[in-house]
Amino acid sequence: MDIIPHLLDGFLVALQPMNLFLVIIGCAVGLFIGAMPGLGSVNGVAILLPVTFIVPPTSAIIFLAAIYYGAMYGGAISSIMLGIPGASTAVATTFDGRPMAVQGRADVALVAAATASFVGGTISVILFTAFAPPLAHVALAFGAEEEFALMMLAFSTFVGLGGDDIPKTIFSILIGLVLSAVGLDIISGAPRLIFGDLPGFYHGINFLVLAIGIYGIGEILWTIESSRGEVEVSQAVVSVHRIFAALKEMGGCIKTMIMGSLVGYFVGLLPAAGATPGSIMAYGFAKTMSRNPDSFGKGNIQGVAAPESANNAASTGSMLPMLTLGIPGSPTTAILLGGMVIWGLEPGPRLFVDQTEFVWGLIASLYVANLFALVLNVAFIPVFIWVLKLPFTILAPVIFVLCVVGGYAPTQDMHDVWLMLLFGVVGYLLRKLDYPMAPMVLAIVLGPLAESSLRQSLLLSRGSMTVFFERPISGPIMGIALLLFLLPVFKAFQRKRAAGKASEGGSHG
Amino acid sequence: MTAKTSKLALFSAALIAAATIVTNISVAKAEEWVPRKPVEFVIMAGPGGGADKMARLMQTVIQKHHISPKPFIPVNKPGGSGAEALIYMKSKTGEDHTVMVTLNSFYTTPLRQPALGIDPLTFTPIARMAEDTFVLWVNKDSGITNMEQYVAAAKKAGRNWSMAGTGRGQEDELLTAFLNTTYGLDMKYVPFKGGGDVAKQLAGNHVNSTVNNPSEAIGFYQSGDLVPIAAFTKTRLAQFPNVPTMTELGKPYSYFMQRSVVGPPEMDEAAYEFYRGVFKKVYDSKEWQDYMKKKSLLGEFITGNDLLDYWKVNYALHKKLLTEIGEIK
Numbered sequence: 160m161d162i163i164p165h166l167l168d169g170f171l172v173a174l175q176p177m178n179l180f181l182v183i184i185g186c187a188v189g190l191f192i193g194a195m196p197g198l199g200s201v202n203g204v205a206i207l208l209p210v211t212f213i214v215p216p217t218s219a220i221i222f223l224a225a226i227y228y229g230a231m232y233g234g235a236i237s238s239i240m241l242g243i244p245g246a247s248t249a250v251a252t253t254f255d256g257r258p259m260a261v262q263g264r265a266d267v268a269l270v271a272a273a274t275a276s277f278v279g280g281t282i283s284v285i286l287f288t289a290f291a292p293p294l295a296h297v298a299l300a301f302g303a304e305e306e307f308a309l310m311m312l313a314f315s316t317f318v319g320l321g322g323d324d325i326p327k328t329i330f331s332i333l334i335g336l337v338l339s340a341v342g343l344d345i346i347s348g349a350p351r352l353i354f355g356d357l358p359g360f361y362h363g364i365n366f367l368v369l370a371i372g373i374y375g376i377g378e379i380l381w382t383i384e385s386s387r388g389e390v391e392v393s394q395a396v397v398s399v400h401r402i403f404a405a406l407k408e409m410g411g412c413i414k415t416m417i418m419g420s421l422v423g424y425f426v427g428l429l430p431a432a433g434a435t436p437g438s439i440m441a442y443g444f445a446k447t448m449s450r451n452p453d454s455f456g457k458g459n460i461q462g463v464a465a466p467e468s469a470n471n472a473a474s475t476g477s478m479l480p481m482l483t484l485g486i487p488g489s490p491t492t493a494i495l496l497g498g499m500v501i502w503g504l505e506p507g508p509r510l511f512v513d514q515t516e517f518v519w520g521l522i523a524s525l526y527v528a529n530l531f532a533l534v535l536n537v538a539f540i541p542v543f544i545w546v547l548k549l550p551f552t553i554l555a556p557v558i559f560v561l562c563v564v565g566g567y568a569p570t571q572d573m574h575d576v577w578l579m580l581l582f583g584v585v586g587y588l589l590r591k592l593d594y595p596m597a598p599m600v601l602a603i604v605l606g607p608l609a610e611s612s613l614r615q616s617l618l619l620s621r622g623s624m625t626v627f628f629e630r631p632i633s634g635p636i637m638g639i640a641l642l643l644f645l646l647p648v649f650k651a652f653q654r655k656r657a658a659g660k661a662s663e664g665g666s667h668g
Numbered sequence: 669m670t671a672k673t674s675k676l677a678l679f680s681a682a683l684i685a686a687a688t689i690v691t692n693i694s695v696a697k698a699e700e701w702v703p704r705k706p707v708e709f710v711i712m713a714g715p716g717g718g719a720d721k722m723a724r725l726m727q728t729v730i731q732k733h734h735i736s737p738k739p740f741i742p743v744n745k746p747g748g749s750g751a752e753a754l755i756y757m758k759s760k761t762g763e764d765h766t767v768m769v770t771l772n773s774f775y776t777t778p779l780r781q782p783a784l785g786i787d788p789l790t791f792t793p794i795a796r797m798a799e800d801t802f803v804l805w806v807n808k809d810s811g812i813t814n815m816e817q818y819v820a821a822a823k824k825a826g827r828n829w830s831m832a833g834t835g836r837g838q839e840d841e842l843l844t845a846f847l848n849t850t851y852g853l854d855m856k857y858v859p860f861k862g863g864g865d866v867a868k869q870l871a872g873n874h875v876n877s878t879v880n881n882p883s884e885a886i887g888f889y890q891s892g893d894l895v896p897i898a899a900f901t902k903t904r905l906a907q908f909p910n911v912p913t914m915t916e917l918g919k920p921y922s923y924f925m926q927r928s929v930v931g932p933p934e935m936d937e938a939a940y941e942f943y944r945g946v947f948k949k950v951y952d953s954k955e956w957q958d959y960m961k962k963k964s965l966l967g968e969f970i971t972g973n974d975l976l977d978y979w980k981v982n983y984a985l986h987k988k989l990l991t992e993i994g995e996i997k
Contacts, residue, residue: 205742209728302874343748346859348780348836350748356783358755362747484871485887486864493714497721501728503958507887571743611861618858619830619875 166288169519172217173527181214181222182524186532189229190539194237196371196565199246200230200474200491208498216502217517221524223498224478227491228280228528231434231471232536235272239265239463240543241558243375243565248434248470250370250604251442254597255455255462257378262458265547266540270405271463273536275416279468280529282420283427283475288522292511295483298428303615304627306429308636310609313436315643316443317598325647327594335602338364339610346614359574366435366603368566368579369586373596375562376583379555381590386551402540412464415445423469427476433489434473436608439601441469447643456597475525482510482518701938703738703765710768712753714746718800718863718883722927723769725959726797726950735949740767749835750777754786760932764939767794772839772925775979775986780837780995789983792931792940793975795947798960799924799967802843802900803911805878805885807870808893815917818877818897819851825876829855832866832875837995839925840866842986843879843900845993850919870894881925882907883963900924907964926982927965928975944971 172178192203203226211219234249239256252272259268286294301309318328341352342363353360409416419441426437445465446455455462477489485506487493499506504514511518546554566579586596620626628634709727713719720742727740745753750773760766778786806812812821822829831847833840836859844857858875860866863884870878870885871893878885882905888894896911900923904913914921929947931940950956951969959965970978990996 205724208724209731209739212728212732299868299872302869302872343751345861346836348749350751350781358752361752361755362745480868484868486868493720494724497724500721500959501725501955505887505890505962508891508893509887570745615858615860618856621827621856 162288165515165519166523168516169521169523170526172516172520173221173523177214178218178221178520178524179527181218182225182528183531185222185225186229186232186528186535189226189231190233190236190532190535191229192226193230193233193235193249194245196237196241196243196245196375196561196568198568199234199248200227201494202568203227203230204491204494204498208494208501211498212501216499216504217520219498219502220495220517220521221528223495224521224524225528225531227474227495228471228525229532229535231280231474232273232276232532234470235276235463235467236269236536236543237561239268239272240546241375241554241561242378243558243561244367244370247367247370247604248438248473249466250366250374250435250600251438251466251597252463253370253374254442254466255457255459257374258456258458259460259463260547264458266401266544267405267408267460268463269540269543270402270537271409271412271460272467273533273540274406274409275412275419275464275467276471276536277529277533278416279420279423279471280475280525280532282417282468283424283472284522284525284529286424287475287479287525291479291483294428294479295508297425298480298484298486300632301429302630303612303619304630304633305636306612307609307616308627308633308640309426309429310605310612311640312636312643313440313443313601313605314609315640316440316447317601318644318647324593324595325651328598331589331595331598332602335369335599336606338369338599339366339603339606345607345611346618357574359572359578362570362572363607364578364603365569365575366600367569368575369582369603370600371562371565372579372582373586373590373600375558375565376580377587377590377596379558379562380583380587382551382555402537408460409464412461415448415461415464416468418444418448419465419468420472423472424476426469427473427489428479433477433491434470435604437473437476438466438470439604441465442597443601447646456595471529478521482506482521483508701764701936701942703736703939703942705765706738707736707740708766709740709742710753710756710766711742711744712746712750712768712770712773714744714862718881719769719771719927720744721883722797722959725955726769726929726947729950729953729955730946732955733949733953735946748777748781749773749838751781751784751786754778754788755784757791757930757932758786762934762936763932764936767929767931767943770926770928770930771800772982772986773835774926774928774930775983776838776990779983779987779990789976789979790933792933792935793972793979794929794931794940794943795951796926796928796967796970796975796978797947797951797956798927798965800881800883800927801905801964801966802839802879802923802925803882803885803905803908804843804847804897804900805867805870805880805889805894806876806897807873808895809873810876810895812897813895815898815912819853822851822853822855822876825855827854827856829853829877830875831855831857832860832869832878833857834861834863834866835859837990837993839923840879842989842993843923845989846921846923849992850921867894881963883965886963901966905964906961924966926978927967947971 192198204223234246235252237243237245238249238252239260242257244250256268422441423437442465445461446452477492480486481492487496566576627637711720711723723742730736774788812818831844841857866878867885869875871888885894896908899911899913902922
């Protein structure tokens, strides 16, 4: 194979002083963009796209890819520190990252996020380097049926997510599905659930509005309630010694990180899925595979490692269909694709043959970007920790402002800000009643994807449901999904029997 | 006396001169309206689609050649096949810092949803930048290379023959309806999210055919995965010299999608002039001309009343087409 010489040539391109400089700047900018709620990698790349015409195309894509990468690292920062997902891709990171910060283990969570991002990024770039062209065909083999099967698999991992209370979990998923149905029906084009005719509902409910409302506003309400207005200062500390200890702790997450990387990478490959579903699915799998699933959502380090490795892996994965098929795997790559058109490059199956310098320069720069993003991220941890030391009376208004900005930014519509505040209050009440919130967020992300793929499959099969089980790829995935759906039922049954036996034994003794 | 007259003459000359300068200034002001803040550049489609790519290319050209003193900031409003964007533009009636990139949903969405209360003919016609073309595509594995084989295969499959397209009641479905009625076919139409996704469905053999824009299918065409069968244009496309037009096949039919820039209703005259100038310069730029060539885009730059007339013709055409497929009564 001629991969190694190509890759070495790529490194020669990536390590040119200007390109190296752009990688470092890109990572730093991305880190910041990712950390700012509402400013995701999509906005970052879109804003900076016109700047790139002053450099050659290879340097331009290296710069934008570094931003994309940096944003994946940065998204975790506000998820952990403030409990507001910094980017859509980091929503799953709040599930465990925030509880860790509350327990005074913010530095551990940040190290975990950075390390997992690095591992995810590196594994996926290696996969990318070795198997890019064959994997492009995997992406092509995924039709609507396979996409739906994959969504079912994602949902199945979440039935157990809300702990033992399965009815409440299902209720939460259903609420999420209803919210995801608001807007325009993609098949018939008819408006649905728009409350009469409120124009703000035409674009649907952006799930960041729900996530920021529930986690950001909800968090403020929680803290006000628990502190009862007393001024608290978090006992966050950081030292080199603690960072090394955290790295050691990450040793126990190797399996989770590899799993997250693989899940993220393959979900990222699929057009239109992108890093957000990938990271949420990885979280679900990590919890399902864990021996101690109840500790998830309460500050389990695995719950940070899984989504963070997955979202970085997915961001690499989504570049593959962009480069080889000309189809964006995520909204950010959609804009990168537009960029390539502007630079005069034609993405598609011929790109790997015709533009080797561009392709391999980009791949090599991903290795470099990973390294720098890790270094930058770890170096800034003391600064992030300092934020936590701010008294709540200062922090709360800052969080509130960031929430409003984050709710406004994706659609630039005040309607969404009011909606976000509403979700914050309702989410807080639901949490008080012990309803799990993560399944709702999952449902609003995956709902539209599941709905369109289900309806497209049924249109193609003329209403026959068996199509999901007959096809070689979707069949096994559906099978596993069904098993996972039934797993909590079996577990509950077993536990009841065990409990029954124990009480019998007790009465005899 | 003479001195007095000459003084008077001088004075009045000065007065006239001053007056002219003043009027000149005010005329110059009216002529050279420039945006006072960044211009909101609404895109009637989601990120990554054809309209989005074009808008970002225009934005780059504007910035690169310093065509506007203030930047154009793209904002995607894809909701409701453009309904969201149209409502938004209507709400900006009489304002001068918002323009929109539009396509044929500019006609079809208001026609299909009269409740929106949008009359596209009231919008300010700034520029038609191009007309996008449509081509009928199949996968190479089908073995189909011409229209005859296509019709035979589709007839044999009947209802099981599928056509993938974007959206409901829009360009792709109108062309599908045309093929169904013209050739007596019964193929079904399955909507997907965007042109890229549609091309991928065909390349992966999940559907039987598409009517993609060349720009959306070009990658797979170059790799040999997709085969063009016929072009819905008046003359053959330079990019596909061996692909016959529908006219050559004995069924005269052409269909185009506008790639236009519009302003909100009742835009200020001076601002209107400014935007017309901006987009004329974009149209003439090398970047835009190259892009049109590469993506099989056709069409002259038209603006003002010519564009309005073009809209009137196409609005009526889409009303007819939508009535024929039963989308509107």
